[in-house]
Amino acid sequence: MSDPRLVQRRRWLAWGFVALGLLLATAGWGSTYATRFYFSEAEARGQNTLRLATAVLRGQLQRYERLPELLAEDEGIIKLVSNPDDAAFVDEMNRWLKEVNDLLESSDLYVMLADGNTIAASNYDTNAPFVGNNFAYRPYFLEPMAGREGRFFALGTTSFKRGYYFGAPIRAEGRIAGVVVIKIDLDAIEETWRGGDFEIIVTDPEGVIFMTSKADWLFMSLAPVSETLLERTAETRRYADVTLRHLPAAEQTHDGGFRLMSVEAHAGSTREFLVLNEDMSEAGWSVKVLLDTASARAQAFNTVSIAVLALGLVTLSIAIYFQRRARLRERRQIERAAHEQLERRVIERTAELAAVNTMLEAEIGERRTTEQMLRKTQSDLVQAGKLAALGQMSAALSHEFNQPLAATRNYADNALVLIDRGRVEDARANVARIAGLIERMASISKHLRNFARKPNQRLRPVDFGQVLADALEIIGWRLKAGEATLAIDLGDTPITVMAGPVRLQQVLVNIIGNAIDAVNEEESRTVEITARQDGGEVTIAVRDHGPGISLGLGGRIFDPFFSTKGVGKGLGLGLSISYNIIKDFGGELLARNHPEGGAVFTIVLKTADAPAGLVLEPAQ
Ligand code: ADP
DSSP states (O other), X not given: OOOHHHHHXXXXXXXXXXXXXXXXXXXXXXXXXXXXXXXXXXXXXXXXXXXXXXXXXXXXXXXXXXXXXXXXXXXXXXXXXXXXXXXXXXXXXXXXHHXXXXXXXXXXXXXXXTTSBEEEETTTTSSSOXXXXXXXXXXXXXHHHTTSOEEEEEEOTTTOOEEEEEEEEEEETTEEEEEEEXXXXXXXXXXXXXXXXXXXXXXXXXXXXXXXXXXXXXXXXXXXXXXXXXHHHHHHTTTTTOOOEEXXXXXXXXXXXXXXXXXXXXXXXXXXXXXXXEEETTTTEEEEEEXXXXXXXXXXXXXXXXXXXXXXXXXXXXXXXXXXXXXXXXXXXXXXXXXXXXXHHHHHHHHHHHHHHHHHHHHHHHHHHHHHHHHHHHHHHHHHHHHHHHHHHHHHHHHHHHHHHHHHHHXXXXXXXXXXXXXXXXXXXXXXXXXXXXXHHHHHHHHHHHHTOOTTOOOEEEEHHHHHHHHHHHHHHHHHXXXXXXXXXXXXXXXXXXXXXXXXXXXXXXXHHHHHHHTTTSSXXXXXXXXXXXXXXXXXXXXXXXXXXXXXXXXXXXXXXXXXXXXXXXXXXXXXXXXHHHHHTTOEEEEEEOTTSSEEEEEEEEBTTXXXXXXXXXXX
8 A cells, every 4th residue: 555645745746737737828828818919909009000190191192182283284384384485484483383382381393394304493592493403214204294193202312302292294285395293291290100109111112111200210121122123213213312221120920910020120139010001002102000019028928927927826825725625634534533543442441441340340249248258157156166165164164163062062061970970170171171162163263253354454564573472472382282493583673564463463373373283293393484674675484394385286275265284173264364464465475385395485565664555543
């Protein structure tokens, strides 16, 4: 698959080429069309000028056209040609011709005899009078002499002034005796052509410019100056002694049907003109209006430039619009894709979370069930434990109490018999035994009462040495009975611990009692009691040299009613009670075997100056 960006770029490039082609086509077609348009506009203007110019020229010619014939019929003129030697009359006619010439506003008015000599002229009194000159070579003389009317445009050979000549035959005594000629001046008309944005030229049948708004072009030939042209011109001396030159001009036809003429103005530079032509056949002239195409071409160029520029701008705007749209679409697509991806992820994550949630719920359900089962099992166990404990306790109690009760009964019965027989001393001994048994039962009951102790009772600083002394006083008889000895080491400084003195004393009695029991059958019957203070703690250790705690019993020795001593000897309550008491003091009771034999019971208690648990209320 190709890169979509590359495809897009190629598409833009293709569109760019299309737009460029369109612009070039517009420029090409537009310049042709615009040139034609401005050419035809110029042509219309030129046509008006041409019409005006020819109308003025025609008007001027028509004004004088018929006058020579009219003058030829004048009696005076006929008389003049008939009597050319009458000097007085010639003089008179000279004056008359001058008057008429002024009246007609013509250039010159003169009369020629049949030989071509001028007999009288309106300019008789000027520096260059025609009188006496022979113009027999001029067509305006030759034609009338042949009976036709004479028309001719030429440069005056005497006056060196251009003019149009009208000649008419003077008929006298049945023959053509002379020619009357009116020369009119066209300079004034030519003058009006100057200063326009066009050039007007009038050419003779040979193509020689004899009237022009551009003075440089005067007497220049549009066609190359050929020998025949020179000969013909020389024949009539149309342009007197002026040298005819060629105007370097080339005519071509524009594809719009316009006639164009390129004229070499100066060296290298060419001016192009739009040519409009009208033939004045009556005079044998050709009137041309030449419009410089530079302005029309510039206008066309400007128009096309503006059009191409506008089209370019429009194309550019369209391109920008489409590009923006494409970008926007692309961005939207990316956003949509991102959005869809996000949604997909959210759905996936939601599904994952839902699955996890379901799993968790299932797990929670399972846990709840397990917890319920555990609770039930626990409560069952507690119930069973309670019952078992109750049963154990009932059995122990009934055993502990039944034995002394049965013995008491026997001693009482015996005492009665002994009293009846008068053996008072023996009876007394029995009663004493009864009293001992009752004391034992009272002791058991006292121990049991400890289970109903109030935990959380207030603690106070207690002198450990004092408590130990009190405990030894209670347990003294057992030491004696078991023949055991004590080794006490409490250090140099008195030790004060946080405790209840009576309860601590009870703990010591239990532990020391157990130690005495343990060493009962041993060689070494020493029980070592040490107490050491370390920081905020006091560690009390009671070590015996007995068999130690049997392996496998572990923590069971702290269970209530657990005893390895025989029936009637141990209740299995001592350590259990002691453990709970020490816990209540915030301390610890630990049991282990000494590496060198015997058991070590360690009591850890807080000192009186320890930060917590300092209460100065009375404590048990
Ligand atoms: P009793 O002394 O009435 O049996 P105790 O709770 O005081 O009950 O003791 C529980 C058991 O812990 C004893 O039966 C004995 O097996 C064991 N025991 C306690 N002290 C010692 C000791 N110093 N040496 C060995 N065993 C001991």
